[in-house]
Amino acid sequence: LATENNATRMHSFLPDGIINPKPALANGSLAPDTCSPIIVGDRVFGTAFGEMYCLNLKDGMKTVWVAEDDMFFDHTNVIGGNSRVLVWTNSGDLLLLDAVADEFKPLSHLRPFGNGKVDSMSHPAIMGNRLYLRGPSELVCFKLGGD
Numbered sequence: 001l002a003t004e005n006n007a008t009r010m011h012s013f014l015p016d017g018i019i020n021p022k023p024a025l026a027n028g029s030l031a032p033d034t035c036s037p038i039i040v041g042d043r044v045f046g047t048a049f050g051e052m053y054c055l056n057l058k059d060g061m062k063t064v065w066v067a068e069d070d071m072f073f074d075h076t077n078v079i080g081g082n083s084r085v086l087v088w089t090n091s092g093d094l095l096l097l098d099a100v101a102d103e104f105k106p107l108s109h110l111r112p113f114g115n116g117k118v119d120s121m122s123h124p125a126i127m128g129n130r131l132y133l134r135g136p137s138e139l140v141c142f143k144l145g146g147d
Contacts, residue, residue: 005031008044010061025061029053033075034121040080040099045087047076052087052104067104075121088133092118112140 001023002008008030009023030037030046030053037046037053043064044055050073054064074090084107085097096108113135125132131142 002030002032002035002037002046004033005048007031008037008046008055008061010057025057027053027055027061027063029063029066030055035076035078038078038080038085040085041083043099045078045080045085045097045099047072047078047087047089049073052076054104064102065104077123079124079126086124086131088120088124090119090121092116092120092135094133112142113138 001011007026007028010025012020012024014020030044030048032046032048035047037044039057042056042058044057044061046053050068050070052067052069052072055061056064071089071091071093076090077088079086080099083099085099087095087097092111092113094110094112095106097106112133118135120133120135122134129144131144133140
């Protein structure tokens, strides 16, 4: 759970099915404004105010790494699966990360709409093996790996 500028927390449920108001785990550093953190394996990924975080769930949600970059300052969409993290930033940066890496080192970094102003808050769409991104005045489609 992450609420606007108020840390990232993991809660458990009480035997009656009601959420326990006391967090089981918390990380006060990852305090996103509009980005929803995701879980891939034993890690949490999210962005907040110019930083991207990787947290370790098995180690009390401690920070594994932090990457500081202006591309993470505004709204960011984060999608995870298959030990990968796909990041689409408001500035138009598309990154692919290894979800188990112990440092921020993108496997790929593209700017599909060039170096101009993108200002995209739209969420990427994935259909089959296609990734769709909306830019300032166009839609692009990428064929993802595999057939």
